Amino acid sequence: MRTFIVTLIVSVLFILPGYGQLNTVHNHFRAGDVLIKQQVGFADPGEAGANKLWDFSKVKTINDEYNLTYSLPPLLDDSIYIMGDMHFLKKDIQDDELVVGTEHNTMYYYRLTNDSLLQLGHENPTIKLEYTSPMTLMNFPLNYGQTVVSDYKSRGLYSSTVDMQSQGQMITSADAYGKMVLPTGDTLSPVLRVKTIQTILDKSAYTQNPENIDPVTEDQNNAIQLETCRWYSKGYRYPVFETVRSIKLNDNSEIFSTAFFFPPQDHLYLDTDPENQALLDELWKETENKQEDSTAKTVTLEDLMICRIYPNPVESQMSLEYELKQDAKVSFELYSIEGLPIRKIKAQQKTAGTYSETLDCSSLRPNNYVLRITANNLFVNEIIIKK
Numbered sequence: 001m002r003t004f005i006v007t008l009i010v011s012v013l014f015i016l017p018g019y020g021q022l023n024t025v026h027n028h029f030r031a032g033d034v035l036i037k038q039q040v041g042f043a044d045p046g047e048a049g050a051n052k053l054w055d056f057s058k059v060k061t062i063n064d065e066y067n068l069t070y071s072l073p074p075l076l077d078d079s080i081y082i083m084g085d086m087h088f089l090k091k092d093i094q095d096d097e098l099v100v101g102t103e104h105n106t107m108y109y110y111r112l113t114n115d116s117l118l119q120l121g122h123e124n125p126t127i128k129l130e131y132t133s134p135m136t137l138m139n140f141p142l143n144y145g146q147t148v149v150s151d152y153k154s155r156g157l158y159s160s161t162v163d164m165q166s167q168g169q170m171i172t173s174a175d176a177y178g179k180m181v182l183p184t185g186d187t188l189s190p191v192l193r194v195k196t197i198q199t200i201l202d203k204s205a206y207t208q209n210p211e212n213i214d215p216v217t218e219d220q221n222n223a224i225q226l227e228t229c230r231w232y233s234k235g236y237r238y239p240v241f242e243t244v245r246s247i248k249l250n251d252n253s254e255i256f257s258t259a260f261f262f263p264p265q266d267h268l269y270l271d272t273d274p275e276n277q278a279l280l281d282e283l284w285k286e287t288e289n290k291q292e293d294s295t296a297k298t299v300t301l302e303d304l305m306i307c308r309i310y311p312n313p314v315e316s317q318m319s320l321e322y323e324l325k326q327d328a329k330v331s332f333e334l335y336s337i338e339g340l341p342i343r344k345i346k347a348q349q350k351t352a353g354t355y356s357e358t359l360d361c362s363s364l365r366p367n368n369y370v371l372r373i374t375a376n377n378l379f380v381n382e383i384i385i386k387k
Contacts, residue, residue: 330375
């Protein structure tokens with residue numbers, strides 16, 4: 001019997017300044033919040049990057065009564081919180097530290113500690129699952145441009161009798177931002193997309209019958225990849241849109257795909273969420289100011305310079321050719337994906353014109369890197385691949 005376990009983990013190690021930030025004040029789960037979800041047809045989540053446009057105006061509603069509620073865990077004798085087989089003394093727990101999310105007859109157990117949102121397990125009438133160590137769903141704050149790879153393991157019971165074990169890897173990134181056309185036809189901006197790609201290896205069969213199972217073959221046959229994209233908008237504590245797709249890795253066949261729309265007008269929790277309501281009020285004021293001064297224009301790096309980077313992927317020498325449209329102070333900095341500085345072309349004051357630089361990458365180990373291009377304190381981050 002194959003066991004399918006859906007879990008999420010988001011861990012943040014490297015913060016690159018840029019648009020979009022999720023934080024505990026505005027985005028942590030809260031007991032008492034109720035979300036109205038609409039299950040809709042799957043929509044292509046599109047590519048990563050800046051200034052993207054997602055048009056979900058054509059998706060069709062499948063189920064318009066799919067709700068998600070957050071609550072405190074049950075309290076025993078007014079002193080002990082109970083989450084599955086786990087027990088916590090009430091006196092040791094802060095407000096909103098423990099939260100239970102309930103949807104589709106499943107309870108998900110969460111804990112916020114040291115600005116890390118952890119998933120401790122989940123259960124429903126069929127499955128009871130816990131993590132051998134808590135899974136990190138998110139480290140706050142989370143900014144655009146962050147990516148992390150993490151491993152996990154879990155164990156549990158199916159139908160109260162059959163042992164389940166799984167492990168795998170999660171790749172998580174806040175990989176895109178821009179604006180979104182909602183299924184209602186309204187436009188929401190700005191939005192930040194958080195994407196997770198989770199590999200799930202079901203180890204149950206090998207654990208139960210090790211003498212009859214080839215672990216390599218079993219992993220190849222049972223490996224599943226779960227891709228989830230969530231779009232967050234300023235002023236809303238929870239995602240506004242979500243896509244989910246699962247495939248079998250051995251033949252790349254799709255197991256299922258779906259999507260969910262969280263109508264902003266139905267976010268019932270906002271009446272008791274002054275922090276996010278203040279952000280919405282601020283957005284309204286910004287909109288009014290833009291209408292009053294339609295000539296206002298935000299200056300971006302593209303207004304100052306055009307830069308060409310090649311080759312990418314690179315083996316040894318990388319060429320940087322750029323054209324300055326006006327005088328600017330220019331610098332190039334190469335970082336590891338963990339945020340450590342690797343190479344730097346120090347800042348130089350340049351007059352308008354065309355220039356070229358060379359960055360030596362020959363001694364770098366094969367991996368992904370981040371190149372930050374800066375001109376007059378405006379910057380853009382580009383992913384560089386070293387062969």
